[in-house]
Amino acid sequence: MAGLSVAHKVALAAIVERAPDPMLAKLSQVVGSLPGERARELQTMLAVEALDRRRRAIVLMPLLPMFRQRADGIECMTFPVGVLPRLWKAASSREPELLCRLDDDGPDVMPVVNRICLAAASVVRDKPDLIWPVDANPAAREKGLADLATCLDLARLARDALPSLEIWLKRPDGDQIAELRLLLKDCAGVHHDGSQRVLEILFSHLEDAVLILRVITQTSGVAERESFLSASELADFVQRLIVGVEVRAARIAAFQSGATKVRVEEIIADFSWCAAVLSELDITLTLNPQSAWGKSVRDGRVMISGQLSSFLRAADKAVDKALPLAKVKIGGRMSRKCPLMTAPFEGPDVNSVRNLLKLVGSVRGAASVFGAESNRKLLVESLTARLSDYADEALHMVNDGEVADEAHALKLIALASHCLALINAKDAARTVRRRAAVAGADKDDKASSRAA
Template sequence: MAGLSVAHRAALAALLGRCSETVVRTVATTIASMPGGRAAELRMILADEMRDRARRAMVLAPVVPMFRPRTDGIAALTFPAPVLARLWKAAIEREPHLLPRLDKDGPDVVAVANRICHAAAAAVRDRPEVVWPPDLAPGQREQGLSDLAACLDLAHLARSGLPSIEIWLKRPDGDQLAELRLLVKDCAAIHSDGARRVLEMLFAHLQDAVLVLRIITRTSGVAEREGFLSASELADFVDRLLAGVDERAARLAAYKPGAEPGGVQAVVADLDWCCSVLAELDVTLTLDPNSHWGKSVRDARVSVAAWLSGLLRAADKAVDKALPLTRVQTAGRMSRKAPLMSAPARGELAEAAFSLLQLVGAARGMSGTFGCEAERKTLVDGLTERLSEYADQVLVMINDGEVDDEDHALKLVSVAARYLELLDARDAARTVRRRAAVAGGPAAADGASSRAA
């Protein structure tokens, strides 16, 4: 059977070049055991593509993360994704004989990688239309080309610093701090804004944006002072983080329980992010309460604290609505409050309470940053007692034969136990479930046991 034609090979290579890493790996796995000459040729094309991508990832490692937006949405220096493949092709086309040397171990690899990065910088300046076509993101093209070329000029220095990022984020000693400061100084010697650019490159490698505070405050012995940092070219990093806090605080304020699936996880993530940024600012910078940053931090803390306090009050009320009590007559004019057996075990009210209690439970630890932990603890203790008492009353009514629908009553008990678990009152929840398992008649007990399981 005839093999792939030249046209087929070119088309497949072009198609694979546009595919993501995941798709390429999936295709490689799929055809790994396929028989036939064409499948073998396709495996060779895939092997070439994967080898080329591995070389590109290694050579352009200092800038590769800058070709995708940050997942946390924080503003950063980025370039259009299609530019990466074009940049690589332009960088290697004049010296393709160097590429096999990237596949071997040795000191020579770094030298070759840095040489290709310099070639890439030259390509950006000399042949910008090849690297970045005029119709691709035209609004940012001119500035983007300038930024990309400058970053590639510094790639050899940034490459030497990448292995030390984890060290700089922890507790660097004097020699390690000197290494960071020398890196920044060397980059500043190449470009007037080289310090900011190399920190942009390091920032792109940080999954957690707030950690950049640790690096920028260690670039100088006085960088932890707000006055010095706010007047430097690195101030923009703090501004971006504070803008991220403001954006998340606005999302928190707009949150409505049960409004959309997965909303609770997003709210917890936003609250945790705000908490981590404000806590990191507290330990890395000495802020003046009357400065712009000091006021921004204070306003953000007050805003989130007010939202969190409102959330705690809403959770308290939501439990009352989901598991309401009603007044029942006992003897003569005497009455007492007892669980309302007609309350639905599912529905909007029950889910709203569930969402709010999830947040109350998840806020443990984070609420201390906003001065609300005492309020949260008081609410948790009160709700634990109320929910346990509610479950006890329903179980007594079941055992005394005072309910018309034992199965529904046990569902209400199950809801109370689930709420207790959300509040991290696991012992109380287990006690409620054990008692529910043996409550009522045989049929009800069997149903309760299956639900508990």
């Protein structure tokens, strides 16, 4: 069977080059099981591409996270994803005979890695159009190229520093803090803004953005003071976190419990993220309440705290709407409330109560930060009692044959059980589910006795 034509190879090479790593691995697995010369040629292409990417990851490891946006949306120094393969191709082609040394773990690896990084920096400066195509924003492109070249110059120092990052995030001793400050001094010796650039590289490796505060407050003996930090080149990191709180506070305020466009899990994550950031700011920085930062932090805390209290109140009312009670006369003017077994078990009110109760059950840690944990705990205790009573009364009605549609009633009871589970009243929810599983048995036993 004939192999791949030149046109096929060119087309497949373009596809393989653009394929994400997971897709590349999947393609290799699938193609490896296919027969024929074409499959073998494609398998070879995939293997070559995989090897090339492994080498690229070794050389450009300090900068790799900078070729994608942060998952938390916090502003950071990034480069277009399409620049990465262009950069590697241009840099690695300068001395291709050295690439095979990257496949070993010997002492020759680091010199080769550092050499290729410096070659990459030269390519960015000498042939920018080859690395970063001209786009509609020449000013941003020019700045991006300068930042990329600087980061490549600092790649060796950043690579040596990354193993110490976890230490700096915990409780570094004097020697370890001195190591961090020496790193920044060395980077400043490479470029006038090298210390800030290497912190950008370290920041890109932090999944939790707020942890950068623990690093920058170790950069100087007075870095935890707002008056120093706000006037330094490191102020931008704090400002980004404060903007992140403001953005999430606005998203929380705009959330509608019955809506489907924004998932409640996203709002819960926003509460948790803001709580973590504000707590870390309190611990690591001494903020002046009258400063711009102090006022922003206070306003964000007040807004989020007020919205959380509003959600707690709304959750209390949402239970009554989703699982309403109706007055039933029991003789003369006497009446009592019992579950309305004709209420719908799905719809906007049910969606709303599910979202709100899931939020109530999931923001325990955040509620403590925003001063609402006592109210949240009281609400959980109250709702546990109310939902358990509702389910108990509804089960009695089912067992006594007082409902016209037993299947509908059992779905309402299941909803009550689900609501209990959402607020982490697991024992009560389990009891309701167990009793609902045998609901109606008492009624059947009575009917059988009468028939006998």
